[in-house]
Amino acid sequence: MDALQQIINGLTLGSLYALIAIGYTMVYGILRLINFAHGDVLMVGCYLAWFGAVMFGLPWWAALMGSMALTALLGVLIDQGAYRPLRQAPRISALITAIGVSFLLENLGLVVFGGRPKAFERPEIFNQILQWGDLRVLSLSLWVPVITALILAGLLLIIHRTRLGMAMRALSRDMVTVQLMGIDTNRVVAATFALGSALAAAGGIFWAMKYPQINPLMGVLPGLKAFVAAVLGGIGNVTGALLGGLVLGMSEILLVAWLPELAGYRDALAFVLLIGILIFRPTGIMGEELPE
């Protein structure tokens, strides 16, 4: 029973990492840019949902949808304001700018929202305790993998069955050629940022429901770990991001379950895994060729 409990926990955490990792992997696949600000976009998404639910009294699904839409807009704005001027610049310049955007969002968050954590209420549907024998599970833990699977299915449909998705896949192969074929690459990149940021908002909101509180620095660690998950799964690959997220989530939960005395080192595990994967299989699980 205990094992099953751990597996469910791992699945939930892994799905959350996966939702966030998808945004990283899509942007990286197209622009070859680690969007450092992704974790902080997630934080903004959580605050937007919080404002929606607490200030405007929206039902949870409306707050979620509204927050996803606004966060998508934020993603597009960040791309336009900070990354687009640097498309032709050396890649490291864009990376440094991304770090700047990340700190900007964090500190604006501290200034605007204040540093004190805010309680994030679980809606009724996610707050039930289900019990079978010894097994006690929060309904949220079961919903999260289901919702993640649905979102991922939708995303795969977009990527493989629509013109936009085709443009994205083409862009990740060769940006210049795609531009020459008459496709407005800026619009495709903007759509990528919008999709990725909306998913980050969704992941962040469920994350906030899991540990029911939010603060302006909450996005840093999930963001970094989700990037590791994206690399683990093979960067640029959406299914890989899901796999990487699940592997990372499972390993963290199992580390804490099997070796409780190492529980404090949990946050370091992701980076140890990252170093391991880069040494032994730099292409990740789903292995496409690695740039550079």
Next chain:
Amino acid sequence: MSRISRWFDPGPLPAQSESRGRDSGLTILGCLGLAALLWLIQAQGGGYVVHMTTLAGLFAVLAVSYNLINGVTGQFSLEPNAFVACGAYVTALLTLSPAEKEMTFILEPLIWPFAVISLSLPVALVIAGLVTTLMAFVMGFPVFRVRGDYLAIVTLGFGEVIRVIANNAQSVTNGPLGLKGIPHLTNIWWAWGLAAVTLFVVMRLVNSSYGRALKAIREDEVAAEAMGINAFWHKMLAFTVSAFFEGVAGGLLGHLITTISPSLFTFFLTFNLLIIIVVGGLGSTTGAVLAAVLFTFGGEWLRVVEEPLDLFGLDIPGIPGMRMVVFSLILMACMIFARQGILGKHEFSWRWLIALARRRGGRA
């Protein structure tokens, strides 16, 4: 080329051989002048000014050594907080008196070798530098297997791992509580003395054949390897040299602020150093020093934005935290509009200054 660096561009410089004697003389004069200025600050300035000047010296050391790996060698890494933390902890553990340690480590006693020894600051600093170098050496093997932004994220990961270890290895680091009561031994002379040594060593390194190899790796690694440069060991050289000085500076930092804890050595520290080297010009050693001084004092000056302001009868309440917002904007603006920073990849030299003065003077 950005407008800022164009302003600083003096056009073609005269050959170095023409003015070597004059330049050495000017350098010695400049050093003496700076020493006199430091002495004046030490003697006349208040405790606060002295503290800031000392801090500026340490930031100069950190920026110069960080720039060696990031700017000169072009390996964009994000780990200095790990090296500074390592240096600070090792030095503090070596210099604190056994009695003080017993008082600090209340949850779990300190492990054996550290619990009984108490060394003088210079010895402790050298040991801390060597330990940090060793750490960099071990880190270098996995780190330099990857390039580009993977290198950035792996080194960032190392920084996080070190912080997690500092938080959890209670019997060595005292966990989140950190170390208290470190003697306040760092003064202006320690900080700027180390800055001078660092600057000398790094400049000599950059201008040697090793330095040219490092720059070659930055510009085109494949071409450099084809010319017979062993990229891996050259990167390792830059990495370990930079780690040594960052470790020593970390030790001095600990003895300046007298209390260290893991929360002091987060990615935030690296971020500050990154702003410094970007503003100074990635790849410019003298630019790093300039920007470090500018950053330390500019940061103080920027406190204005956090204080209540009376603007034309309009009361604006102080906004705490606004300073970091401004810093982030500066970093972004610098990347988008003035990627060269103050000095670009160039170095400050007397030839450059005199040529610039002639050109600007001539036009005015």
